Ligand SMILES: Nc1ncnc2c1ncn2[C@@H]1O[C@H](COP(=O)(O)OP(=O)(O)OP(=O)(O)O)[C@@H](O)[C@H]1O
């Protein structure tokens with residue numbers, strides 16, 4: 001029996017969301033009226049050609065980019081009207097980010113990189129350490145805890161970035177081409193982990209160019225010129241028949 005997800009507000013709900021950059025006085029419309037609703041526990045892939053507004057959209061969902069007009073609701077709370085510091089607080093409590101270029105802090109160890117978000121969120125040092133040990137263990141990185149990011153391979157760095165994004169137990173994980181710089185073996189590892197956290201109930205929004213990656217999602221949203229042109233989902237959690245990680249393992253590079 002599926003719990004009554006309709007009673008729970010969507011994790012993400014945007015209303016006519018618009019972003020127009022100003023490029024030397026020239027308006028560049030990047031997102032043009034997006035209504036996107038993502039239910040708790042969904043795994044949504046966002047696809048579309050280069051320049052279609054994918055990154056702009058997910059950056060706005062995390063408050064890394066301001067919106068020009070429209071509304072953003074996260075867990076039933078209006079978010080687009082928040083100021084910088086309120087967004088920062090919301091991110092620490094609710095949102096994890098994984099980017100294409102890992103974005104680890106170069107002069108901190110792997111362990112410190114993973115602990116930092118929890119410490120910033122006011123979690124005790126002891127709890128931050130517990131989460132870090134747990135996550136690095138899950139991601140097979142325990143023996144790299146004292147290394148600097150530059151000493152790690154790309155796939156390892158991306159796993160550290162994933163651990164860092166999960167350290168605050170976010171209700172929403174935003175990933176912008178997290179496998180864009182990885183070879184097929186590391187891509188498989190990162191996707192297996194995403195599949196696992198999704199099966200544990202994590203809501204995931206994943207930007208990707210790779211149809212094989214997108215095929216792991218419950219739902220594929222296609223953007224073109226800043227608008228949704230295809231939305232392959234009803235917006236409710238579907239139970240996948242023994243999927244996720246198993247599917248990823250079948251991926252061939
Ligand atoms: N800071 C910026 N200033 C001006 N224009 C921008 C800025 N960032 C993005 N754009 C423009 O907005 C549009 C959408 O860009 P965006 O990066 O969101 O696309 P994308 O779908 O993520 O592309 P890619 O697949 O190449 O990552 C593009 O036309 C881009 O040139």
Ligand SMILES: [Mg+2]
Pocket residue numbers: 054055056
């Ligand atoms: Mg992009």
